Amino acid sequence: MTSETRTAATGPADAEVVDPDYPVTPVPAHARKSFFSVAVVLLGFTVFTPTMLAGAALGPAFSFSNLLLVIGLGSLVLGVYVAVMGWVGARTGLTTVVMARYTLGTRGAKLASVLLGGTQIGWYAVVVGTIGDLTAEALDWDSYGARAAVMVVTSVLMCATAYWGYHGMYWVSLVSTPLILILAFWVLGRSLQEVGGFSGLAGVEPTSSMALAVAVTTVVGTFVSAGTQAPNWTRFARRPSHAVWACVIGFLVGNGLMIFFGAVGALTFGEGDFVLVLYQLGLVGWGLVLLFGNLWKSNADTAYAFGVAGAELFNRPSKAPFVIGGSVIATGLALTGVQNHLVDYLVLLGTFIPPLGGVIIGDFLARWRRGIPGGYAPPAVRWPNLAAYAVAAGLAWLSGELGIGIPPVIGIVVAIVLSMGLARLSPDTATRVPAQR
Template structure:
């Protein structure tokens, strides 16, 4: 009975296997989901924070460099996912082994549980403050947390509905904030003349732009794998993240620059668009939390090797809701620092492993006899992460970018070292397997 209900009400998400050609979708629904995913209030908040720290000319430079790096990273991961039909967690199984990939499930799934909890708490704070219901923070937060998570149980179709609904208010926001900002100071020339009240280095500013959504970008393959061709997946992933993040960040930057206010909610309130601000935040957090719940459901299903993600969505919702009402809001900055160090090198590792080991021929997952751990890539990940951390400590380059490049390069280096030492840590496959073949 439960199996029939699952098939009737929940999409087939191919959680533990390749997405077949028959299930591939056009670019429009995938673009809508990924674009909606990038419409996130924390990116706006990061933009507002930078808006008080740099003049507009420098803000534009930081915005373009940071988002081109991030969007290219996302696009490459999306290309690989559509080529193979696999989500991020399953790609990590090829990269790190059957047990090694569990770390990916923990870090990405755990990241999304934390992200969900933070945004549920944010929703509760905004809602109760606006309505004067501060004493009802806990029940209001619990309601929104459970309500938003229900859409993830519907699968990708449920997410498409939310994504479509979330786009119109953000198109309004993209127009309204720059308009009000320009009118407030008297013109575009006056925007460029505003002097910041705080300071930040270029490297730190670019790191904030990249780090604000590197975790979400690493999990974009969860939806891009449904694209009909790899080229489509790359284009959709690249453009969705480039457009979405620039719109969100520039809105926050201009608001923060003109109002010299780092809190994005206060910026919207000072601009006199409180009703639209509330409406926008509801749809914004609803969209991103739906995708977050979907992501930690997929991660949990892979971790326990179960085809049904729903129990893990429910379990994650319970944990996230408890975190949301018990003070998770206070450790947000520390969380972003953690993401900027540990996640980029993981994505770089997956890219490097595909380029140097599977690009010509990737056996289907059901034909694979996975090693427990691929030690060469695990060592590469450890050193790439260490390199990203040290570059942050000693202010060398951009830590997220360093993590990505080190992850890619060290896969090749460790492969050569293992070959010289005569160590074989490749997965075993039958002599005759059907490779994954997706055109484009």
């Protein structure tokens, strides 16, 4: 780990860290975790059953060989991007929103906190609402009160896990992820029986069409926004290489598997979500186990993300009040049925989040590769990087509107190139100060 100054990352209110998760300060060496621990948390984050719906959209549009190509290419793009973000997080020991202070300035970073934190509150609401709806469907409940009670109880469990912090997410992931994968592979086996194994699956003809760029965008888009916040967890890695491989396991392997499962489910049962496949098979109890175990751990990570974003936004040394407050707001949104209206909006925001990661990567490579100098205080606003972000986000949105290229990739690449180029044109005095080690 390179040495960073605490005074650059924090304000006077943060002189004493009161949160063992260090939401606004670098994670010290004694608090770093093993490779296994970080990999478990990230794999638990990406083994997320709603991702199967993306696979369900892809499955009927491609032959089996082309489907594997699309999933592999999209997962590779996603995995490389998140691995670089994770590497930066391990090198600095900082969350994504605190790294944004160095990239966008102390005031400019508030944009990152609002964008990332707000989006995560929205997703938390969608997941809580989805749990209530699918539980009611499984148990044939018509009562709104019963559905609301499920939402409130599950939200409390998720909030408590995030409040507990890294340790809570680790233990929930350690217990639930293997069970979820066992269930998923079992359903995969049943799915293959329906079509005569992999040879039968290879013989299934496409029934719809989708452009390759759109398909790869679908794969990348499943977790590119959440992947931008991978440093929230990889900052605990003891070595940057550990962070890289943990991201590869989580975002390339784990996320890719969930997309593949969804595609196979759609081709064999006409349903991409294995929770609903288990319902179809009459295994309602196991379906609920898969539903609760999976969404509990993933939404706990979501609550943790908006907790650290709130800590940065208000420059407070503890994530706890923001985890609780965000969970309360999100649960209230879920109780109004927001999950039926908010998803498209949140996906749109996903276009504007990846360029933020691109700017952080480009700025780090251009200015901070040798470490952040002790005593360096970022300016209030770094206008060149804000401009790079705005241009990259605009081009990503435009590419989506015109159907040209892969919007998240365009946003990331343009942001990296512009931020690195602008850093060379307007060097910061900090780049000439040797890093403290």
